[in-house]
Amino acid sequence: MNSAPRPLVDRFGRVHTDLRVSLTDRCNLRCTYCMPAEGLAWLPGAELLGDDEVVRLVRIAVRRLGIRSVRLTGGEPLLRRGLPGLVRRIAALGPEVSLTTNGIGLARTAAELKSAGLHRVNVSLDTLRPERYAAITRRDRIADVFAGLAAARDAGLAPVKVNAVPVRGVNDDELVPLVEFAAEHGYRMRFIESMPLDAQGAWDRARMVTADEILAALGARWELLPTGRAAGEEGAGPAGSGRRGTPPAEEWRIAGTDTVVGVIASVTRPFCGGCDRVRLTADGQLRNCLFATEESDLRALLRDGDGGGDDEGDARIEAAWRAAIAGKGPGHAIGAAGFVRPARPMSAIGG
């Protein structure tokens, strides 16, 4: 099929151009806000999409549905065997390709990933203190993360963003130090409100550090100017305009510097009205929202023999994809009385 893609629009007029692909639900860390210490069952290997299947779905997304950016995530996507080869095949299809990772192993692979066509990375780091890192992630690996960050920067995977989830009484005293660390090393700091997506169901709203609290803590130290743009957008809007921009991060610049800080406030400032995302799990289930309680089984279409590698099979998958987006609701309503957590945790959806 050579015709131009037809945009993936839902009934609220939201155009979907960003695809998040989870490459595995496995991880080499056990962050307390994400997974239990042990006992989380992994998806069986036979259920995971192979590289050819992932590439085929991305090709359909790019060529037929107008997807322009692909973020690879997990679980820990660096655990996926042959990742540089997969990145190369996805990048060859034309979208911007980025990666969300805990950074372990990135020191070894950053340059290879860059030359395979990876554009950007987000690296998770919730604290600068080794003992605290070991307590949060239940693994003593902070040195690997520092090395991975530096390697990503040196490889030109810019901008290197650092993601932190502040949790009350755990690392909420490190908001300013994390921003200083990022500025000093040429990274961009982003804070993410913790969400009720941990595998053990222990999320506690009272321990979530809200965007207001994050901005108050940073605002006590620096003058913050709204950049008027969202993370990932090209070109800043007028400083001080306060425009929300497209999701997910609201960005702020520290006055008198070029340091930019992002805040992703999925819980207290939901950005559902501007959502342009669709998600594919490692076992081939399409999700129209991080908080969706229903999924569309694209793996079944890929594997039913009818799916084939042909145009007709691709058209069938495209139709299922459009139907899934047509069923997308207006928003996630965390905090509303009837909110139901999705059955899958963040690590199995792809954060």
Ligand code: SAM
């Ligand atoms: N393992 C990779 C990593 O940690 O970056 C990629 C997957 S992880 C699920 C993606 C992002 O989700 C990370 O930045 C992580 O901090 C964040 N995350 C995990 N659990 C979360 C939760 N319950 N609430 C908010 N963010 C969460």
Ligand code: SF4
């Ligand atoms: Fe692993 Fe990322 Fe979850 Fe931490 S947040 S346990 S690194 S998937």
